[in-house]
Amino acid sequence: MEMSKTLNEFRVGSVPTVFYIPDFVTESEHHHLLKTIYDAPISKWKSLTNRRLQNWGGVVHEKGLIAQDLPPWLTRITERINEKSGLFPSSVNHVLINEYLPNQGIMPHQDGPAYYPVVAILSLGSPVVIDFTPHPNLSCRVGAHGKGAEEKMSDQEAAVMNSCEWLDNFHPFSIILMPRSLLIFKDMVYSEYLHGIKDSEVHGCNRVVNVTNVQNHGVVQHSSGSVKGLDSDDTFICRANTRVSLTCRVVTKVHKSIFKF
């Protein structure tokens, strides 16, 4: 990341709380991170049905984080994320490392209330497309301004809800995550959108909002109509390799130990 640039210069798309920073780590750091991740004991990996993950920083419980110090090879990265973004209230204290084979992904989801509503995702390995979709309940929640469902909306509030204003502002969008890039999203994108990665080897790019960031890499292809599920002239990327991502967050409630003395 160029020192002179402010975070705002990395904003992408039409929502104001998504940032895409290319080249956040160097080629050499990329290589060493992957090596260190794969040098971890096999027991460090937890296998899920559609991906593997390593959990660093401790276990997240309902009541907060049973904290464990992050290893220095991770704090070197998380401290840079803290410093360059200026968006976290304290040091990043939790890192989830996800590994995806080319036909694996992660279902559309929200990260939930245990975390401070800022996420920084460092990408390694194969490029992928991450999709953001407005939460199905969004219309109710935005329209009611946080009121309980049983509370009645005023006519004015109902008018706001039905106006094009929010409809125009909340639509699906996608971002290509190149290796070595950092994606940051926060606030309403954290709370009002779902994010997910399709479990297919081909990812459509028609809704990608950061195409200019990836133009030089030659990864985006144009369909001639012969790729399954794509219309002619649709754009797409092919995932040939494994992707590894580091999801860096702050768990606000921290317990040093589960034992009381």
Ligand SMILES: O=C(O)CCC(=O)C(=O)O
């Ligand atoms: O791998 C990614 O880019 C997304 C990971 C994610 O959404 C999560 O760990 O909650």
Ligand SMILES: [Fe+2]
């Ligand atoms: Fe997530």
